[in-house]
Amino acid sequence: MPIASLILFSRRAPQFVSSFISPTLRSASPGEGAPSGRGLGRAALALGLCAALAFATPADARKLKHRPRVSVTTELPASVTRALERAHVPLSAMSVVIERIGSATPVVALNAGKPMLPASTMKLVTTYAGLEILGPDYRWRTRAYADGTLDTAGVLHGDLYIQGTGDPKLVPEELIDLVDRIRKAGITGIDGGLVLDKRFFDPSTRDLPAFDDDANAPYNVGPDPLLYAFKSLSFTVTPASAGTVDIDVVPALAQLKIDNELHTRAGACTSAEAAMPNVTPESDGTVEALFSGEYPVRCGARTVNLAVLDHTAFFAGGFLALWQQQGGTFKGATREGAVPIGARLVATHEGPPLGDIVRDINKFSNNVMARNLFLTIGAVADKPPATPQKSAQAIERFLTSKGLAMPELSLENGSGLSRDEHISALSLADLLQAANASPVAQVFVASLPVAGVDGTMRNRLRHDPVLGNAHIKTGTLRDVRAIAGYVAAANGESYVVVSFINDDRAAAARAAHDALLDWVYRGMR
Structure with missing residues (x-):
């Protein structure tokens, strides 16, 4: 059955699972802010904005698989070029593609096929592939196993094993569920070790160098099968x-x-x-x-x-704090190890569905959540342990199956926090068109920040007509500014918009992207 022909922008901003998550997410990506999760801005509420994006039909999607690689160049408006001039950024540093939803021919294409650093807009590749490959209802499972005997007082004389599969949002409110389930299994004390089974991801994915010199910044946290509270x-x-x-x-x-x-x-x-x-x-x-x-x-x-300690020490400390708060006792040490064959399963915690995870990743540009999803794709599509190579190959196979040829695509960790990840504006526009015509369109589009309302777009374009009329993923690195998403224009047309600026002065050129979105909303007049 085809999906609905319209999507309505949400009137409610997302709510966090805990008050702890909000500040951590706010610092999840360098240069990108996020809201506290308290709802829409007053302007959006007063206006009751409800813009519509028209999805492409299945027939349009088939045409997009075989779209020509055109080289159209349309003069950008003076508002954009003036903003670039003020920032001292040459036009050659900017890549732009604008297309009508469902159309195989760009309305604007400037440096469209040039490989560019996308910053966090690369998360669109990871999240769309994840939604299609794993399904929006996919849930990560964290399991507890007991290896030993249980006495009448509920003390486990042996080891308790915790096996992780990369849940990106194993925060205190989630982990306490696993603690409660272990206690309901009759275990109130551990007279042995706490052993962490982290084989789902290959050891090579650990202890990677930080992206920059701020090694303790939450956005620099690396992936882990037992990621707890973003390790922050x-x-x-x-x-x-x-x-x-x-x-x-x-x-x-x-x-x-x-x-x-x-x-x-x-x-x-x-x-x-x-x-x-x-x-x-x-x-x-x-x-x-x-x-x-x-x-x-x-x-x-x-x-x-x-972001302090290593993942193993951080998870163990968090688990034991919750365990002891519930009255549990522990007398052993913590280590890593594989669950033995004879151990019995005593508890399983299921995390939030992938649809909710994707919303957090895209709204708030959370790097470590994106990296855990990236590796999960490789582990599920191939088999554990996950490696970046397995994940990149799985995503590339998926894109090929969708007719999305991206010869310039380079994936390293799937988050965009990289100097080695590249994509062209035309390729990302292709992906946005395909996503918009897919069965996961509604959850994917709804995961993007709304201009002037929430996520990393909360404080942008708040006093412009495009307010509430665009779902835009942003990307920010020291020398990169990027936008990618959908605009519902005042003339009733809906557009895909992708633009990258790669230049040492990119930070000063954000106004050019705001002007571009406003121009598209006005029907490019």
């Missing part, structure tokens, strides 16, 4: 009474100790450096977060997000 701690510093300062941290880690030597002072909020802890692993296995110095009262509450 969220510290919130709040001035309290009598010159003291309160410190809250989420998620809780069993081995984390807070040393609070902060005190408040009067005066202007000139710096919040005191809110940045010095995190140090100790020889006894504990981790100390030291806060010291003066904190200006006028700074109010401040939150700092840090």
